[in-house]
Amino acid sequence: MLTRLQGGRVIDPTRGLDERGDVYFEDGRIVAAPSHIPDVTLDAAGCIVMAGALDIHSHIAGANVSTARLLLPEAHRAHKARPATTWLGDIGFSAAETGRLYAEMGFTFVVEPAISPQQALHAHLELADVPIIDKGLLAVLGNDDVCLSLIRDGAGRAALADVVSATLAQSRALGIKVINAGAAAAFKYNLRGFSLDDVVPHYGVSSRAILEALQQAVMDAGVHHPLHVHANNLGLAGNVETAKATIAAARGLPMHLAHVQFYAYGREGARGFSSAAAELAATINAHPHVSVDVGQVMFQPTVTISSDIMRQFNGLGEARPRKGIILEGEGNGGGVVPLIYARDNFFSALQWAAGLELFLGITNPAQVFFTTDHPNGAPFTAYPMLLALLMSADLRDEWCASLPAEALALTHLPAMRREYSLNELAIMTRVAPSKLFGLSDRGHLGAGARADIAVYSDQSDRAAMFGKAKLVIKDGVIVVRDGKARADYFGRTLALAATPDATMVRRLEAHSQALYGINYASFDVPAFALPQSHGFEDIACRS
Amino acid sequence: MTADSDDMARIDGQAVALPEAMARAVEILTSARQPLIVGIATDVAGARAALALGAVSGAVVDHVGSEATMSLVLPLQAVGGFVVTPGETRARADSVLVIGHSALQIMPDMAQALALAAPPPVAMEPGARRVLHINPGAMPLAGAELAEFTGLSPLALVSLLSARAQGHRVNALQATLTEGDRVAAWLAAAHYGVIIFNPQELGALAVEALFRLVALLNRTTRFTTLPLVPSASAETFKMVCLWTTGFPGRVSFVRGAPAYDPELFDAKRMVAHGEADVVLGIDGFGEGLGLPDHALAQIMLAPCLNGKARRPEVFIPIGQPGRDHAGVLFDAATGTLKAMPAAAATSRPSAAAMLETLRALALRKGGAPC
Ligand SMILES: [Zn+2]
Numbered sequence: 001m002l003t004r005l006q007g008g009r010v011i012d013p014t015r016g017l018d019e020r021g022d023v024y025f026e027d028g029r030i031v032a033a034p035s036h037i038p039d040v041t042l043d044a045a046g047c048i049v050m051a052g053a054l055d056i057h058s059h060i061a062g063a064n065v066s067t068a069r070l071l072l073p074e075a076h077r078a079h080k081a082r083p084a085t086t087w088l089g090d091i092g093f094s095a096a097e098t099g100r101l102y103a104e105m106g107f108t109f110v111v112e113p114a115i116s117p118q119q120a121l122h123a124h125l126e127l128a129d130v131p132i133i134d135k136g137l138l139a140v141l142g143n144d145d146v147c148l149s150l151i152r153d154g155a156g157r158a159a160l161a162d163v164v165s166a167t168l169a170q171s172r173a174l175g176i177k178v179i180n181a182g183a184a185a186a187f188k189y190n191l192r193g194f195s196l197d198d199v200v201p202h203y204g205v206s207s208r209a210i211l212e213a214l215q216q217a218v219m220d221a222g223v224h225h226p227l228h229v230h231a232n233n234l235g236l237a238g239n240v241e242t243a244k245a246t247i248a249a250a251r252g253l254p255m256h257l258a259h260v261q262f263y264a265y266g267r268e269g270a271r272g273f274s275s276a277a278a279e280l281a282a283t284i285n286a287h288p289h290v291s292v293d294v295g296q297v298m299f300q301p302t303v304t305i306s307s308d309i310m311r312q313f314n315g316l317g318e319a320r321p322r323k324g325i326i327l328e329g330e331g332n333g334g335g336v337v338p339l340i341y342a343r344d345n346f347f348s349a350l351q352w353a354a355g356l357e358l359f360l361g362i363t364n365p366a367q368v369f370f371t372t373d374h375p376n377g378a379p380f381t382a383y384p385m386l387l388a389l390l391m392s393a394d395l396r397d398e399w400c401a402s403l404p405a406e407a408l409a410l411t412h413l414p415a416m417r418r419e420y421s422l423n424e425l426a427i428m429t430r431v432a433p434s435k436l437f438g439l440s441d442r443g444h445l446g447a448g449a450r451a452d453i454a455v456y457s458d459q460s461d462r463a464a465m466f467g468k469a470k471l472v473i474k475d476g477v478i479v480v481r482d483g484k485a486r487a488d489y490f491g492r493t494l495a496l497a498a499t500p501d502a503t504m505v506r507r508l509e510a511h512s513q514a515l516y517g518i519n520y521a522s523f524d525v526p527a528f529a530l531p532q533s534h535g536f537e538d539i540a541c542r543s
Numbered sequence: 544m545t546a547d548s549d550d551m552a553r554i555d556g557q558a559v560a561l562p563e564a565m566a567r568a569v570e571i572l573t574s575a576r577q578p579l580i581v582g583i584a585t586d587v588a589g590a591r592a593a594l595a596l597g598a599v600s601g602a603v604v605d606h607v608g609s610e611a612t613m614s615l616v617l618p619l620q621a622v623g624g625f626v627v628t629p630g631e632t633r634a635r636a637d638s639v640l641v642i643g644h645s646a647l648q649i650m651p652d653m654a655q656a657l658a659l660a661a662p663p664p665v666a667m668e669p670g671a672r673r674v675l676h677i678n679p680g681a682m683p684l685a686g687a688e689l690a691e692f693t694g695l696s697p698l699a700l701v702s703l704l705s706a707r708a709q710g711h712r713v714n715a716l717q718a719t720l721t722e723g724d725r726v727a728a729w730l731a732a733a734h735y736g737v738i739i740f741n742p743q744e745l746g747a748l749a750v751e752a753l754f755r756l757v758a759l760l761n762r763t764t765r766f767t768t769l770p771l772v773p774s775a776s777a778e779t780f781k782m783v784c785l786w787t788t789g790f791p792g793r794v795s796f797v798r799g800a801p802a803y804d805p806e807l808f809d810a811k812r813m814v815a816h817g818e819a820d821v822v823l824g825i826d827g828f829g830e831g832l833g834l835p836d837h838a839l840a841q842i843m844l845a846p847c848l849n850g851k852a853r854r855p856e857v858f859i860p861i862g863q864p865g866r867d868h869a870g871v872l873f874d875a876a877t878g879t880l881k882a883m884p885a886a887a888a889t890s891r892p893s894a895a896a897m898l899e900t901l902r903a904l905a906l907r908k909g910g911a912p913c
Contacts, residue, residue, distance in 0.1 A: 063879065066785040073620060073790060073803050093789035094801075118628070122880045125587060125871065126786045145634070145665060188635060188735060189667050190765050202665060313761070316623075323623035328767055329878075330630050336623075515664060516630030517656060522877050528869045529882035531588065 001039045002026045003476065008044030008455060012051065013427045014444040023049060025451035028476040032447040042478075044455050047470055050426050051443050052108025052452035054433035057228075057258055057293050058374040059305045060098050061112045061126035061137070063119040064334035067325050068303045068375075069093050071336050074321075099131035100485040105383055106454025106469040108491070109134040109433075109442060113177055113228060113258065114307045116140050116331050120171035121525045127493050128534035132472075132479045134452075134491035136437070138228055139171040140307055142178035142210045143185045144331035145515060146508065148203040151213050160213050161220035162504035168221065172495040172525045172536060174437060175225035176218050177258070180232050180308040181210035184332045187310040194310060195232050196245050207232055208249055215255055222541030223496060224438025226254035226291070231263055234311045238267040240276035244283050247290050256436070259295025259373040260284075261355035266410075273347065274410035275354040281361030284368070291436060292362070293369035296355035296386055298378035299348060301340045305375060307332035315339075330516060341378070349407035351377075353400075359390055360416045365424040366432040384467035390420040391462050438542060439494070451476040490533040497538040549847045550891065553858040561859070565897075568823075568842045568857045569904040575821035577797070578602040581810045581834065582844075584776040585827040585861075585894040586870030587880065590783035592898035593825060594794075599905050603795045603819070604784075605810035607826075607833040608777030613805050614742035614750060615770050616781070616791045624754035625767040627737055628878040632769050633657045637666045638673045638733035640726075641687065642740040642753075643697070644680025649741055649771040654685055656876065667734050675729055690726055692719060697749035704730070705756045736766040743773065771875075776828065778873035782880065811835060824855075825894050827863055844894055862891030 005023040012018075024031045024038065059065055072093075102110055110130075115123040115137045127135040141147050141164070150159050164176055182205065183194035189201040196208045215227040231246045233239040243263035247255075257263075260280060268274035284292055301320070306312050309326055312335020316324045324337040341348040355377070362368040370387075374380040389396055393416070400414055408414055420428075434443025441449050455471035468483025479489050505520070512520040527536075552564035572578055580597050583590055583606045597604040606612065618624065632639070639659060647653060654660065659674050676687040677700070683689055692700050706713045707727040713720065730736065738757065742750045753768065760766040772778045781791045788794050790803035806812070813819045814837045824832045826845040843855035846863050864870030865883035870893070874881035 061786070066782060069785045069789050070616060070619060070781075070791050071623065095786045097789075118630075118877065119879055121871065121882060122782065125783075125880065129591070129786060188765060190734065201667060316758075319623075323619075323621070325619060325623045326625045326767070328625075328627040328631055330628060330634075333627075515634045517633055517658060518630050518877055522874065522881050523879075524882060526882050526884075528884070529587075529871045531591070 002031070002034060002036065003040045003042060004038035005042045005044050005049060005453065005455065008047040008049035009458065010049045010445065011422050011426045012445040013423055013431050015446055018423055023445055023453065025453070025473070025476050028451050030445055030447055030449045030451050042471065044471070046458055048422060048456045048458050049445070050106070050454050051430045051445050051449065052454050052472065052474065053106050053429040054109040054443060055102070055107055055371065055380070056111050056369050056433045056436060057113045057371045058110050058380055059112060059114060059376070060110060060130065060374070061095065062115050062123035063327070064114070064305045064307065064336060066126070067327060067334065068305050068336045071323065071325055072303055072338060095126050095129035096131060096487060099133050100487055101381060103132040103472055103474070103480050103485045104468055104483055105466060106456065106472055107133060108452040108454070108472070108474050109136070111135070111174065111437070112137040114138065114140055114179060115171065115173070116307070116329055116333070117167050117171045118330055118523050120173070120523060121529060124172060124493060124525050124530060128530050131487050132474055132485060132489050132491060134494060134537070136174035136494040137171070138175045138177040139167050139173035140177050140179055140332050141167060142181045142214055143183070146511060147210065147214070148182070148185060148200060148205055151205045151209055152203045157216055157220055159504070160217035162501040163508070164217045164221040164223070165498045166500040166504050166508055168223070168496050168498035169500040170524060172493070174494055174496050174539065175223050175228055176214065177228040177230065178211060178214050179230040179306070179332050180234065180310060181207045181214070183207070183232060183308065183310040187313065188328065192310065192314065196242060196249065211246070211249055212251070215250065215253060219253065221498065222543065224539070224542050225436055226256050228256045228258055230258045230308060234262045234308060235315070237265050237273045239263050239265050240280050243280055247283055247287050250287070250290055252289055254289050257290060257292045259371065259376065260292040261295045261297065261351060261358055261377065264354040264358060269410045271346065273350065275350055275357060275412070277354040277357035278361055278412050281358050284362050285364070288364070288367065291367050291369065293371040293373070294355050294358050295371055295373035295377045296359070297341050297348060297351040298372060298382040298386065299341050299343045299352065300378060300382070301338070302375045302378055303336060303338040305334065305336055307334045309333045309335045311335070312337050343402055344404065346404050346407045349403040350410060352403070353408060353411040353413040356389060356396065357411055357413050357416065360418045365420070365427040366435070368428065369433060370429050384463040387425060387466045388462035390425070393417045393419055438539065492535045492537040494537045494539050497540055550860040552860060553848070555856060556854050564857050564859055565900060565904060568859065569901055569908060571821055571840050571842060571856060572600050572823060572901065573905055573908050575600070577819045578821040578823060579810050579813060579819040580604045580823045580825070582607050582824040582826045582832045583780050584830055585825050586864035586872050587779055587783055588870060588893060588895035589825060589827060589864065589898065590780045591787060592895040592902065594784060594787050596898050596902045596905070597794070598796045599902055601797050602823070603797070603808045603810065603813060605793050605808055606777050606780040607830070608774035609792045609809070611743040611773050612777050612781050612792055614745070614747050615772070617747045617805060618751035618754055622751050622754050625757045625761065627767040627769055629657060629769060629876060630878070632737045633663070634665050635663050635735050636672065636737040637663055637668070637670070638729070638736040639675070640730070640736065640738045641674070641676045641679070641684055642738060643678055643744045644682055645741045645744040646739055646771055647682045647684060649773050650875065653739070660686055673729070673733070675726070677726065690722055692722060695719065697745040698752055701749050701752040701756060705752065705759065708756065708759065730760060731764070733764055733766065736760070736764070738766070738768045740768065740770060741773065742770050775873045775875065779880065782873065814839065825898070827861060827894050844897055846891070859897050860891060861894045861897055862889060864893065867891040868893045
């Protein structure tokens with residue numbers, strides 16, 4: 001069936017397109033303007049038409065997310081004792097709501113960025129129940145005995161690349177993330193702080209050595225997405241030095257730094273806590289091989305979900321409500337700590353401003369990715385307002401007017417007048433993410449692309465516009481109409497088609513038995529374990 | 544299979560064709576004023592399907608093992624906590640403290656599974672593992688040091704240890720104080736300590752106190768816990784319920800959207816107080832539904848009718864996950880979900896398949912409240 005999406009303002013930066021026109025699709029794919037008459041025509045007059053959006057870093061599934069659900073029953077509308085402020089009250093906190101709410105904003109692909117290989121089956125089962133959108137996950141390495149031992153023993157590039165391939169294949173992952181490299185292991189030896197050149201006790205391996213080894217291994221294993229790095233010293237005053245040192249440690253090779261807003265802090269001001277976002281943005285601009293996502297903070301109660309257990313443990317004192325869960329596992333484990341970001345709080349306001357400074361200070365929209373590190377900076381439901389803030393200096397001024405002047409004085413935000421164009425937003429949320437993951441048939445509207453399309457009715461209230469898409473099409477199927485999603489459509493989970501080395505798998509089996517008394521195959525993700533609504537889409541490795 | 548064998552569908556005890564039994568079950572379910580879906584001793588797929596059926600029938604959904612689950616969930620919801628996997632305990636813990644008499648009933652092979660006799664291979668300082676078992680009852684852990692506190696409730700015991708760990712004065716018998724100080728000194732000497740316990744034996748308040756004690760110990764050293772869950776299907780249901788409803792169990796779909804109340808939506812309490820009129824039980828492992836005696840209409844999904852206290856109005860035979868059919872279940876050895884192929888595949892349908900059919904039939908009858 002041929003469908004014509006007629007008369008919208010089509011924005012597709014991959015083809016330099018921003019003009020009124022038609023988009024055609026048939027059998028789930030975009031097709032060039034055909035010679036025959038369409039079977040169906042959808043009216044997009046007065047609308048903006050883009051490819052479906054991609055989110056590369058959002059904690060939507062897995063053991064740590066479920067622990068957050070467990071910790072915070074007060075997060076729900078329906079819980080009996082609803083407190084005055086509700087933690088994540090608008091996200092529903094279920095797999096079904098996650099897919100619905102993302103789709104209604106025009107998103108068609110989301111990456112869960114932090115899954116322990118041991119928890120991969122659990123994560124895939126959750127992702128399978130997230131409707132409409134396509135999904136993928138990153139497996140976490142770098143705090144586990146296998147990696148630390150191999151690096152300590154100087155096992156060499158090939159061995160570590162084999163570990164990466166075996167992990168990708170077993171976890172059915174799209175890429176690899178390292179989280180505060182070595183710190184989760186060091187915390188188990190009772191260290192309470194960990195920087196780039198600190199050494200994991202017992203192994204004698206530095207954070208820098210882990211970072212470099214994994215960065216190389218990910219490239220050697222043919223992973224499209226460069227090593228996804230959660231750096232050391234998250235959230236600490238003066239940590240812009242850590243971010244700059246980590247970027248330097250990339251040695252000119254590709255690396256992705258996650259939620260850099262949390263690393264954009266100096267030590268100026270009476271409280272010794274200031275925004276160093278301008279300095280960080282300048283460093284990022286000077287290192288085009290590095291990509292970042294922001295992890296924007298927005299003002300509301302939320303919960304932090306992180307496998308940086310050292311940081312999460314150190315943050316327990318800031319928990320609101322006063323409770324948190326620290327889970328330790330074979331590698332990173334996870335920590336869950338609820339928080340409130342408040343407009344009248346100096347630190348929250350400074351973090352909010354630093355994030356926007358990064359968005360506005362990084363010149364190439366293909367180098368900076370649109371995230372709130374859901375839910376760590378804010379739930380993803382804050383996206384529409386964040387997009388509006390990027391598009392309007394006046395709107396930012398309005399927000400700034402109600403924030404502590406002391407905080408704003410320690411940022412450059414009020415002077416920044418840049419406003420994102422729709423074209424730049426399309427690069428940031430469509431084109432760049434699909435390239436980052438090697439997904440050539442997503443993020444654009446050219447012939448052959450998946451018919452994943454977001455249609456927004458053009459209105460001056462950009463938050464309203466991006467909050468409820470007029471139409472969303474997934475694989476050629478209308479999944480959202482007038483901002484309302486249908487829940488009975490399921491996308492796929494994308495996984496890299498990595499080939500594990502049989503010798504390495506035998507080695508990992510022996511290791512798992514010896515150290516943990518557990519069969520390595522216990523952590524497999526066989527197809528029979530997943531519901532019928534679920535399907536994997538294999539993505540070929542980089543050759 | 545004979546014409547009247549144990550795995551035939553039944554209505555009021557009479558063997559019938561499966562579609563007939565399914566139709567009767569849907570009739571009962573959709574005409575109920577307050578149905579309960581209980582037991583839910585099944586795999587991930589079965590738990591998912593039970594919740595989906597609950598959503599279309601406006602049911603309260605509660606697992607037979609939720610009393611045990613809630614003794615860990617409620618303290619975590621109140622004060623948070625520290626938890627570790629069995630694998631990491633085996634690899635790392637230089638000090639293992641077991642509290643109570645039932646831990647070894649849940650994990651009889653603890654010494655072997657956690658290799659307690661061997662030094663932890665990745666511990667900071669090489670050396671033997673210290674193992675201490677408090678109040679072991681009739682089942683002391685072989686090779687462990689023992690400590691006995693008589694006449695103390697679990698809460699009093701944990702409070703005593705917390706007080707002595709902080710050097711606070713406590714009013715207690717001298718023998719109790721001496722023993723408490725011995726354990727406090729033992730705790731202080733750990734580098735990476737793990738406390739193993741059965742939350743249900745200790746009770747929610749003592750577990751809450753225990754998590755506070757562990758938080759305190761972590762100010763100076765490293766400590767965490769390995770709570771033992773007695774039922775794999777209870778843990779499975781908790782996990783599925785978390786990602787499908789956002790809640791860890793004891794949910795109601797009476798108003799459409801799931802609501803959570805760990806006291807109100809306790810199936811045992813509801814049956815005892817006459818707050819339900821239909822019970823749909825899923826007993827995939829033949830362990831019963833754990834309900835008080837009742838005269839409510841009952842639909843039963845189980846591998847066989849053997850040992851059922853009362854003849855259900857409708858009996859629907861199902862297979863056992865991991866035996867008759869493949870499935871995913873919580874695995875105590877790994878502390879997470881594990882895929883299990885069919886050990887001895889049969890044509891018995893899964894609970895999920897039967898529950899999904901019931902849901903489809905209920906939807907066709909227009910029984911959906913939302
Ligand atoms: Zn994150």
